[in-house]
Amino acid sequence: MKHNFVIKKLTLLKIQNLSKTYKKGDNKIYALRDISFDVEKGEYVSIVGKSGSGKSTLLNLLGGMDTNAEGAVYYDNRNLLEMKERELSNYRKSVIGMIFQSFNLIPSHTALDNVMLPLIFSSFPRALRRTRACELLYNMGLYNRALHYPSELSGGEAQRVAIARALANKPQIILADEPTGNLDTATSREIIDLLQMFNRKHQITIVMVTHDKETANRVSDKTILLSDGEIIKTTINKPVYNLDDSSTQKPQFNL
Amino acid sequence: MTISDILSISFNNLRRNIFRSILTILGVAVGVGALSTMISLGRGVSMNIAKQMETNDLFTGMTVSGRDLDMDHVNSRRSILSPKDEEIVPLTDSTIADLKRMPEVAMVFPEIIKPASIQFRGKKINTNLKAVPCEMGVFHPFDNIKIGTFYKTDSDPCVIISKNVLHQLGFALPNEDIEHISEHSLTVIPVDSVIGQDLDVITTVFDPEKIDLLTSTSKQLPIKNEVTNLKIKGIVETNSFSSGMFSGGIFLPPLTCEWVPCIDLNYVYNLMNDTQDKYGKYASIHVRVKDHSLLKKAKFDIEDKGLHVFSIGDKLDDLERLFYILDSALAAIGIIALLISVFGIVNTLIMAIYERRKEIGIMKSLGATQWQIKQIFYYEAASIGTIGGIVGVIGGKIISEIASNIANHHLGTFIDSNIEYFSYSLSIVGISIVFSIIVSIIASIYPANKASKIDPLDALRRE
Numbered sequence: 001m002k003h004n005f006v007i008k009k010l011t012l013l014k015i016q017n018l019s020k021t022y023k024k025g026d027n028k029i030y031a032l033r034d035i036s037f038d039v040e041k042g043e044y045v046s047i048v049g050k051s052g053s054g055k056s057t058l059l060n061l062l063g064g065m066d067t068n069a070e071g072a073v074y075y076d077n078r079n080l081l082e083m084k085e086r087e088l089s090n091y092r093k094s095v096i097g098m099i100f101q102s103f104n105l106i107p108s109h110t111a112l113d114n115v116m117l118p119l120i121f122s123s124f125p126r127a128l129r130r131t132r133a134c135e136l137l138y139n140m141g142l143y144n145r146a147l148h149y150p151s152e153l154s155g156g157e158a159q160r161v162a163i164a165r166a167l168a169n170k171p172q173i174i175l176a177d178e179p180t181g182n183l184d185t186a187t188s189r190e191i192i193d194l195l196q197m198f199n200r201k202h203q204i205t206i207v208m209v210t211h212d213k214e215t216a217n218r219v220s221d222k223t224i225l226l227s228d229g230e231i232i233k234t235t236i237n238k239p240v241y242n243l244d245d246s247s248t249q250k251p252q253f254n255l
Numbered sequence: 256m257t258i259s260d261i262l263s264i265s266f267n268n269l270r271r272n273i274f275r276s277i278l279t280i281l282g283v284a285v286g287v288g289a290l291s292t293m294i295s296l297g298r299g300v301s302m303n304i305a306k307q308m309e310t311n312d313l314f315t316g317m318t319v320s321g322r323d324l325d326m327d328h329v330n331s332r333r334s335i336l337s338p339k340d341e342e343i344v345p346l347t348d349s350t351i352a353d354l355k356r357m358p359e360v361a362m363v364f365p366e367i368i369k370p371a372s373i374q375f376r377g378k379k380i381n382t383n384l385k386a387v388p389c390e391m392g393v394f395h396p397f398d399n400i401k402i403g404t405f406y407k408t409d410s411d412p413c414v415i416i417s418k419n420v421l422h423q424l425g426f427a428l429p430n431e432d433i434e435h436i437s438e439h440s441l442t443v444i445p446v447d448s449v450i451g452q453d454l455d456v457i458t459t460v461f462d463p464e465k466i467d468l469l470t471s472t473s474k475q476l477p478i479k480n481e482v483t484n485l486k487i488k489g490i491v492e493t494n495s496f497s498s499g500m501f502s503g504g505i506f507l508p509p510l511t512c513e514w515v516p517c518i519d520l521n522y523v524y525n526l527m528n529d530t531q532d533k534y535g536k537y538a539s540i541h542v543r544v545k546d547h548s549l550l551k552k553a554k555f556d557i558e559d560k561g562l563h564v565f566s567i568g569d570k571l572d573d574l575e576r577l578f579y580i581l582d583s584a585l586a587a588i589g590i591i592a593l594l595i596s597v598f599g600i601v602n603t604l605i606m607a608i609y610e611r612r613k614e615i616g617i618m619k620s621l622g623a624t625q626w627q628i629k630q631i632f633y634y635e636a637a638s639i640g641t642i643g644g645i646v647g648v649i650g651g652k653i654i655s656e657i658a659s660n661i662a663n664h665h666l667g668t669f670i671d672s673n674i675e676y677f678s679y680s681l682s683i684v685g686i687s688i689v690f691s692i693i694v695s696i697i698a699s700i701y702p703a704n705k706a707s708k709i710d711p712l713d714a715l716r717r718e
Contacts, residue, residue, distance in 0.1 A: 085625055100715070104617050106614050123256060126260070
């Protein structure tokens, strides 16, 4: 007997006819033009393009950091572009975790305090907050660096602290803006592997902006190529999973 | 986000630029110090004056006269010596008996004052003899005679002299302020050489042998001096707050005073004008009520009898109004000082916004709400206000203690006892600190609002 299984996809983000313009003199410049695509639950989406192609602008709109655009970005049937400030804060707090190229750790806070920060804003129980942050740092291999300040960490360590901070509130989506942009090749590989592991093992949806097309094709399910604010190509990939590769040491992670 | 979370973030921020935070806190401390000091000064001055008046029985004593001696009459240029006939009530022994029957009254006696000269140890001065009954021994200022004692009967042949009289004679006692002694070139004499010693009281009397002078063209008067010898029983301390009757001079029992011969100018005036029945035996009567709360009622009751009353006590409302104005003016100076320090808070927080712009952007990207960002700034300002308030109140207290000591050192010779010019109370401390916190939070509204509206995208772009 033959069974036909239909896997129903769950769309987390629905981007419809998204355009963003800014004025330069009398001219209207398109930062993004008529962008439409879906981000499914558990999907690894890479947005690739040259500098100025609109990658980061798109990511900021998906992260609710910017709402000044036309079209729509739907999450849970609600358009982010029409959300009030408080709803956007809640969205940023509970739905997404952001990772930046320049890590954006608060320099006056220790690694542990940086990881605890989103837990403070989401009113995570005070008694459990420290344990949760310590667990995350331990899983990132940074337990012995917990009380160090960002200036005392290497680039790879700082980015792993930033990833731990992004994961603190167990987000559904991680938005990564050039997460390896400031790192050397070996450390970049480590970070990309870490993100891939979260995606595959813990079904965390990842939207990553990168200019590295090769890495994007290697790790992501879908690669969106942007040029001058327009999608010029969407590629569905068969990503290479490195998770069973016993030759390299992979972090064991429980979220 | 709990209060301890916000406090932790706020203190972390204040610690980060500790020097600037300390300067801002000091600014607030100066403002709060000025505010609390000014309020306590106003309160201290009014309390001390009220206390001085109360201890000097100014709120319980009054002078009753048969004529209206109100200052308004002087201002309106009506002669106080020749009031209209219908306004005059004669003061006699029956008036005194009538006043004694009043339930509010504790003490009534006629104010008999005789002009005299006194001579003691070769020094002579002019002063007044004042008849005070022995029952006054339990009232101020005679209840606190430290040198000698008050007389026991109304006929003791003795006097109580005020310390001022002793000073006017050029003498001082060994325990007196050395600066005052040297300033007025007084001679220090032992207590034994004053108490129990004779005092020559010189009064002026009619000289029947010179009565012919009245009919001649001579400009001489038919008078002569008579010396009465009385023992000094005690020395009383009076000060500028004491009422007229007790402000200084020589005090002696009423019967003794009666024995001392002296021309009664009042009697002469009445005799010449044939007005003895009209003005009565006494010029004025001293009335003392049992408690200062009874003063107003007693005054109204006496006025109902057609008599005229003068008392400092019924000027209390005017005095309280004056103190209120003084308190308000001093508080206003303090508030202005505190408001100036508010600019320091606004400046510190606005500087903090520029320095922590990226940090605020990171917090917002992590989900911090506008209210949470505002709360961080409110708590920072409240922390500055609280620490500044506490430091200010402590500093103000220390400065006021120093100022009080300096003032007492310089004014000690003028006023007998040490006076606390600054009156701190728990309510002044509490109000100053709470006011400091409230003003600080108000000062943080604009910076907090500005910080909460920072665009995270714009903030994160800046390196």
